[in-house]
Every structure is written in C-alpha cells, then in structure tokens.
Amino acid sequence: MARSVKHSVNRPPTPDEDVRDSPERDELTLGEIINIKLVESGEKENLMELVRDRLVESGWKDEMRIACREHVKKKGRKDVTVDELIRVITPKGRASVPDAVKEELLDRIHNFIRSAAL
Amino acid sequence: MSNAEDNKSSHDQLSSQVFLDLVDSVIADVASECHRVARLGLDRDLEVVEEELRLSVEARAKVADPSNNLETNTKYVVDIFGQSHPPVATEVFNCMNCGRQIVAGRFAPHLERCMGKGRKARAKATRSTTASQNRNSRRNTSDNNQLASGPPGFEENVRKA
Numbered sequence: 001m002a003r004s005v006k007h008s009v010n011r012p013p014t015p016d017e018d019v020r021d022s023p024e025r026d027e028l029t030l031g032e033i034i035n036i037k038l039v040e041s042g043e044k045e046n047l048m049e050l051v052r053d054r055l056v057e058s059g060w061k062d063e064m065r066i067a068c069r070e071h072v073k074k075k076g077r078k079d080v081t082v083d084e085l086i087r088v089i090t091p092k093g094r095a096s097v098p099d100a101v102k103e104e105l106l107d108r109i110h111n112f113i114r115s116a117a118l
Numbered sequence: 119m120s121n122a123e124d125n126k127s128s129h130d131q132l133s134s135q136v137f138l139d140l141v142d143s144v145i146a147d148v149a150s151e152c153h154r155v156a157r158l159g160l161d162r163d164l165e166v167v168e169e170e171l172r173l174s175v176e177a178r179a180k181v182a183d184p185s186n187n188l189e190t191n192t193k194y195v196v197d198i199f200g201q202s203h204p205p206v207a208t209e210v211f212n213c214m215n216c217g218r219q220i221v222a223g224r225f226a227p228h229l230e231r232c233m234g235k236g237r238k239a240r241a242k243a244t245r246s247t248t249a250s251q252n253r254n255s256r257r258n259t260s261d262n263n264q265l266a267s268g269p270p271g272f273e274e275n276v277r278k279a
Contacts, residue, residue: 031136051140061144069164093145
C-alpha cells in the first residue's frame, strides 16, 4: 500500500472516490442490494421496530434476559463480556422466536422484496 | 414455470437472511443491556442472592451445630410438651416482598435490605437527614459569630444613610 503513514487509530484506507459510484462493482450480492434498499426506504427501521415490539410482547425478551442472568450468575458479573453473552443466547434466541412472529416478519419481508421488483 | 419457482426459493432464502439479521440485532441489544446491568451491579438480586445464601447457610450451620449451644443452653426454652426450640428460627419461607426463600431467623435483616435499599433509598435517606442536620448546626454557629460583629457594621450603614 502506498499509504504507510502511521495513524494513531488503525483503520482501513479510505476508498478511492471513483469506486464509490462505479456500476461495474458486480461484487454486490443480491442480499446486499436488498439490504441497501431496505435501509434507504426506511423499511428496515420499521421492521426492526416491529420485531422488537413483537418479541417483547411475547415474553421472548424476558426469557433471553433470564438466560443472560443465569450465565452472569455462573461466570461472576465482573468477568462477563458482551460477545460472550451474545454467543450464549444466540442459538436459544433464534430457536425460540414464536412462529407467529416469524411468519409475520417473513411475510412483510417477502412483500418488500417482491415490490422492489427484483 | 421453473423460473418463478427459482425466484421464489431465492426470495425465501433472502427473506430468511433478512429475518435472521433482524433477530441477531435484537439479541445483540438484549445482551448489551444485560451486560451493562451486570457490570454496573444494577441487578441487586444478583449479589444479594449470593450473600443471603451464604448467611442462611451460616445460620443453619450455627443452629445445627450442637457444640455451639452447650454454653447457651439456657436459651433453650423447653415447653410443656418437652419440645425445645432453637434460638435461631430455622424455618424457610418466601419473603412476601421479593419472593425469595429466607431463613426465618435472618428475615429481619433481610427485610431491612429488601425494603430499605431498593434503589439505594436507605443510603439516600441517611444522606439527606445527616446533611440537613450538618447544615442546621453550621448555620447556628455562624449566626452566633455574626451577631457579635453585626451591630457595628449596621450602625455605620445607618449613619451613612
């Protein structure tokens, strides 16, 4: 890399300007495109809010918090890290989402993808 | 038409991906929140549970240990049925405030902490009363000093006016 200046903060080099709007970047996967459209249209925000509300209503969040507390009790509260907690509750979290909530969300996402005309 | 089917299955896959992404975000939020509560010690129940468990075990051990009571045998009241009661009540029941299992003999100190220290309310209360007491006493002494030096200044001002 030509830029060998020492920075106090390690960060990747700023991308060159011409690459930003380049249409030749076929490296964007379909998933990434969808994600961008979701964010740009504001639908992602709506979906996040919907997911949060539904998961709180159904008591899923409380179950997750209990699981976290159990783990913290075991490990001792001073040693615990966020990554560890995420690692511990993710499998259970993903599995215990109520079917109705999952259906509702998938439905909305489906509709969005279809209407995004892809 | 296979094209539509292919489209649908890839749509399904995409949807699942998006959905999982959303769920992961919420999981991360919950983990972050719990981590914060744990590290800041905001979850009183966590530390207190360990402390009270220890104290209950201590209390029960003290009661169960016979050698302990030989000297304090006078405290053993023998009732008319010939039953003796241990000095520390050993029965375990559920606290009506927080729902935890408490040894009866340790119930009073437990309630003290359970009801009084809910949100450091007890510390706050003592802080406010001692602070106001200090303020009052300080004010009294300073007033006395001023009274001694007050009149001359006052008379001077009156003369100027």
